[in-house]
Amino acid sequence: MALSIPTKIGLGIVASYTSYALYVSYAANKEITKRSQLEQLKIANSNLKPEEIHGQASLIDKYLSFTVAGRFENPFEEYRVQTLFEFFLSRILELFEGKSRGNVPSNSKLRELLPIFTPDFELLRESSLKDNPTKKESSDPKLPKFQDRLTFTWLGQSCSYISISGVNFLTDPLFANYLVNPYLGPKRITPSPCKIEELPKPHFIMVSHNHPDHFDEEIADKLHNESTWIVPLGLRKSLAKKGIFNIIELDWWDRVKLPVSEDPNNHYEIVCTPAMHWSGRHLLDSNSSLWCSYVILRNNKPIFFHAGDTGYVNDLFKMIGSKYGYGLKLAMLPCGQYCPQWHQKPRHINPEECIKIMKDLKAQKIIGVHWGTFVLSSEHFLEPKLKLEELAKNLNKVYDIFAGEFGKTLVMDLSKDNEEIGEYIPIRDGKSVLIK
Structure with missing residues (x-):
């Protein structure tokens, strides 16, 4: 069965967005890995004690801002690139769990x-x-x-x-x-x-x-x-x-x-x-x-x-x-x-x-x-x-x-x-x- 034009357009948008999200995640992780390796090399070549490492001017390079495809990304190993798919998934799960966001009472009780x-x-x-x-x-x-x-x-x-x-x-x-x-x-x-x-x-x-x-x-x-x-x-x-x-x-x-x-x-x-x-x-x-x-x-x-x-x-x-x-x-x-x-x-x-x-x-x-x-x-x-x-x-x-x-x-x-x-x-x- 042939797909309708709106369906083709929708699938094209999803495919394009998915490809872009995967590229951003790959490029950001590559930059984070490179910076982490450079930091470890600097530490290994220095005489710094562990407690002296933080605040060294040469090490803040690890957390300089950077961009991927013209947009800023996080340089932190703890960060995980999130997408619209995850956003909508979290909303759907809330609905299935039947949770009332925040459990906010009436205004008089709230005050x-x-x-x-x-x-x-x-x-x-x-x-x-x-x-x-x-x-x-x-x-x-x-x-x-x-x-x-x-x-x-x-x-x-x-x-x-x-x-x-x-x-x-x-x-x-x-x-x-x-x-x-x-x-x-x-x-x-x-x-x-x-x-x-x-x-x-x-x-x-x-x-x-x-x-x-x-x-x-x-x-x-x-x-x-x-x-x-x-x-x-x-x-x-x-x-x-x-x-x-x-x-x-x-x-x-x-x-x-x-x-x-x-x-x-x-x-x-x-x-x-x-x-x-x-x-x-x-x-x-x-x-x-x-x-x-x-x-x-x-x-x-x-x-x-x-x-x-x-x-x-x-x-x-x-x-x-x-x-x-x-x-x-x-x-x-x-x-x-x-x-x-x-x-x-x-x-x-x-x-x-x-x-x-x-x-x-x-x-x-x-x-x-x-x-x-x-x-x-x-x-x-x-x-x-x-x-x-x-x-x-x-x-x-x-x-x-x-x-x-x-x-x-x-x-x-x-x-x-x-x-x-x-x-x-x-x-x-x-x-x-x-x-x-």
Whole structure:
């Protein structure tokens, strides 16, 4: 029986896509093998001790970005190229298993379990060089001095507002209550605690990749060139189409000084570091731009790590910690969207892997984000938070490892390292929390 023209076209598309996917997998694995062999040769020809290997400049070549057929690919042995076939298979299996994604209760019960706090806007303005250029000190004796103050406010998914000695950063901006558009696609189960207009203007906006849950294009239209956009390779073009040219575009391992005219006495830098993930806003632009994580340094000391989205790589985070300094003050790690593991593991970490990254970076504190905002995977919507809190309790680190709370403003003292006995102190009539 002769096949119809639509059937022939369909089979041709499937065959072409399959051939392309196989080629990409082959070419990426070939490059990974070559780099691994080169690394082993360098180690064998050196006098390095095992503990000295991570952070060596010659070894980061293993994790330089690269492309196959004009699209970025992952250079990690832990990564497995995934296809549309796997995506649809995971959805079909969910249907057969009869699982309700996330097990989200009614809204009233949901808000009991996931309360939304109002950010401490007054403190955020007081801690911002844009609103307080003279660095006027607070009358609250519990607050760290302006110069030593870090404030952190989680706004959902990987969107947070951070102020470091008055320099403001917005990560992976997302304020909309939906992905893609208001009618199709996932809706937020937890709205943003505020509007972008309520926050002090950020000096810098850090975008880790262009997935819709990490880059709300409406924010680009609102902030435009008022802030400096820090983006991975390939995203400059998208912003330029919107008339945005105040951009720092970075490749993995690029390290640049950040221009902060209000604070010339301090030296701020940002490093674009690798992550194991992917990019794309629709089927045709998959991996056309890079994805990344970021390290913020002040006076050559690591202060903040924004992991973006990433799977766990055995030696990557040790390499980042060794190269840019251990003792990072705060790492923001995505602890949700990890089920089913067979499908999500190459691209997302779970709470246990957050602890591994904390140890690899030797970070003083970590905060788990990327959960409770949307339902994008099959674990219970509260599981990432509960697992992370359980791990913190078992490790006796409840003041060092915690899950984010929507809208709550946290304060840290940059002049002090972790206290032997940590504290979680409500301040400013409960509007903020001081973490020691």
